[in-house]
Amino acid sequence: MFSTLLRSLGEKRVCTMASRTEINGSGLKALDAKRESCSQTKTLHIARPEKGKTLADFQNIYNSIAEKMKSESAYDDGTGYGPVLVRLSWHSSATYDKNDNSGGSYGGTFRFKKEASDVLSKGLENATKFLDPIHSEYPWLSHGDLYTLGGVTALQELGGPKTPWRPGRVDTGPETVPAHGRLPIPEGNASYVRNYYDRFGFNDQEVVALLGAHILGKTHLKNSGYDGPWDDDTNIFSNEFFGNLLERKWTLEKNAASNMQYNAKGGIMMLPTDYALVQDPKYLKYVKKYADDQDAFFSDFRDIYVKLLERGISFDDSIEPLVFKTLKEQLK
Numbered sequence: 001m002f003s004t005l006l007r008s009l010g011e012k013r014v015c016t017m018a019s020r021t022e023i024n025g026s027g028l029k030a031l032d033a034k035r036e037s038c039s040q041t042k043t044l045h046i047a048r049p050e051k052g053k054t055l056a057d058f059q060n061i062y063n064s065i066a067e068k069m070k071s072e073s074a075y076d077d078g079t080g081y082g083p084v085l086v087r088l089s090w091h092s093s094a095t096y097d098k099n100d101n102s103g104g105s106y107g108g109t110f111r112f113k114k115e116a117s118d119v120l121s122k123g124l125e126n127a128t129k130f131l132d133p134i135h136s137e138y139p140w141l142s143h144g145d146l147y148t149l150g151g152v153t154a155l156q157e158l159g160g161p162k163t164p165w166r167p168g169r170v171d172t173g174p175e176t177v178p179a180h181g182r183l184p185i186p187e188g189n190a191s192y193v194r195n196y197y198d199r200f201g202f203n204d205q206e207v208v209a210l211l212g213a214h215i216l217g218k219t220h221l222k223n224s225g226y227d228g229p230w231d232d233d234t235n236i237f238s239n240e241f242f243g244n245l246l247e248r249k250w251t252l253e254k255n256a257a258s259n260m261q262y263n264a265k266g267g268i269m270m271l272p273t274d275y276a277l278v279q280d281p282k283y284l285k286y287v288k289k290y291a292d293d294q295d296a297f298f299s300d301f302r303d304i305y306v307k308l309l310e311r312g313i314s315f316d317d318s319i320e321p322l323v324f325k326t327l328k329e330q331l332k
């Protein structure tokens, strides 16, 4: 009964004992914690999937996004919308803080200017504009579900791993938008990166796998003040990010916006936070592993990406992960 009550409330603030560091599970546990004296406040995000919708309904949304990607493939000099959709799924989840369980993908708050106007999110208006008509077509879908499903669709359509996805995020109001300052800056070294991802509870192996997403798309001077792609193929998901890190000769240079970036022959680049992965021995071990073994990378990337998109959300056991067919698979 308690958990039904909490589910009907969606997002809720609860007081917890200082010794409790995480609330993962049921509403019962949370209520139990509430009865005890309060020294810390946590946000509970209970998944409430859109009522009566089945795998077929979500596969329809997947298909609409994938078809739109195909018909608008000229975007960004032929890169298409896939990479920017993956980046949107990341930024809409990247506000998560394990300390109070705030932020993350749950509330779909990237739809508010207050959040989207973060200077570190420049360029992502292209992704939200791309998805607006999808939301008009499926208005029952929450924005958190839309932004994360957009990323999963793009990843699979660009040749990435099959990525199970669960629905149930619920739109929350502008008061739940976290203050700016939760997105990573590209200038950081390895200890910056490690410390940054500790806020999500991610370990070294997970961080290296996750940053392999930088095989997709490119940096744009007009957005971030960095310039160029990470690879010649900007819209094929692979483990080449790691191969490039290890095999190319990198030179640290100032770009036209006066930012320092690593450049290699052929016009490809790395951000300082990317290059940090070969400068730190603990990270380097995993860079080598993933450069050698694409299957290991695909499987570890899938796991950490799912974890990222679901950070801070409590999913009932009855909410089955959905696995979508790519457009190609549906032609067979």
Ligand code: HEM
Pocket: 083, 084, 086, 087, 090, 122, 123, 184, 185, 186, 187, 193, 210, 211, 213, 214, 216, 217, 218, 219, 220, 221, 223, 224, 225, 226, 271, 273, 305
């Ligand atoms: C230390 C962490 C990270 C930093 C500092 C960082 C920084 C950046 C920067 C500066 C850009 C260029 C934006 C532009 O100029 O348009 C970018 C693009 C991108 N990022 Fe990250 N990022 C990080 C982590 C991630 C993660 C975890 C993912 C996905 C799981 C991701 C996916 C992408 C993608 C796909 C693009 C290309 C977007 C496009 O082509 O429009 N990034 N990132």
